[in-house]
Amino acid sequence: MLAAMTVRAQSAFPLPADSVVIRSVRIDTGKAQLTGICMMRAEGDSVLGSMVNEFGIKAFDFIADRTKGKVRLFNIVSFLDKWYIRRTVAADLAYLLTARIGDESKKYSLSVDAGATTLKNLKRHITYEFSPLRNDCDDSNNTSNEIRE
């Protein structure tokens, strides 16, 4: 029973504390598909993240409060900066980052397969897939390429 309770408490999308996690992202809305890269770091009860396309152009930044189950988006690229997109994406990310293994929801389905996490917004028919990058990524503060100002 104790083991069951431990499993019940596990996050469905675990993020190690204070290290940057990088995931390849695919968002399928039925009408359109977007791909990109998501970088996230858990800091206490918060998760800080940035979503960029493969060229490095930013889609948006976000801060998630895992205890309140809230996500705030900012620095949003203009074509995504619509209230209904902001509201949907923020709510979907909030569910992803706060859901526990075994949670059941009428609005969402969440599955993990071969390291890839798939979240489906059943009401809006949007699928988010977060999968590990093909290669190991250099997510350290690499200093080999100096930035000139």
Added chain:
Amino acid sequence: MKKLLFILLALVSLTVRAEKLTAVDADRQNQMVATINKAASAMTSMQCGFTQAKQLKMLNDKMTSTGTMHYKQGNRLRWQYTSPYTYTFLLNGTKVMMDSGKKRSVIDVKTNKMFQEIARIMMNSVTGKCLTDTKSFSVKMYTSASGAWVADLTPLNKQMRQMFTKVRLYFNLKTQMVDRVELHEKSGDNTVILLQNIKKNQTINDSVFKID
């Protein structure tokens, strides 16, 4: 002694990171732009490797990706990321193909104004022709302490301005070609792309740009 060494290293590092740029006057700027333009016009092809470092202010961290670039006269450009993810942007004439491994799409730039712009700006940045693209950018030229020519491009187009506050190009004086691109964003993030092992005017097989 250790303290002194640390201070020296910090100073050296500061010098590298804050390279002084000197603005040039209008006549000199016109000369520099003409020289770069001449070199760009004489270029029939170009291939190189690149390292792209994306600095994310929010995470105080950097993501580095690498890949290869091929350019050939006649609106042909292949920009391919090979690590840590695979992604290909291929422009051939009026067609653009994007392949992320999970999703592959082909777009006719004639029917999509945004892609027409992206394709034009990518091509012109690589060749250096963007210095005369007065519709898209206002340009200010500088010389750096290390001798490079530097162009600061401020986007004029509303869509571009929402993405970048400034695009900075570094030109290698020997080759008169771009070897470093910096993209500065409104959010404080920036992207630095270093072009390496640049080969100019060498034969590139047309199959590199083939879009099925």
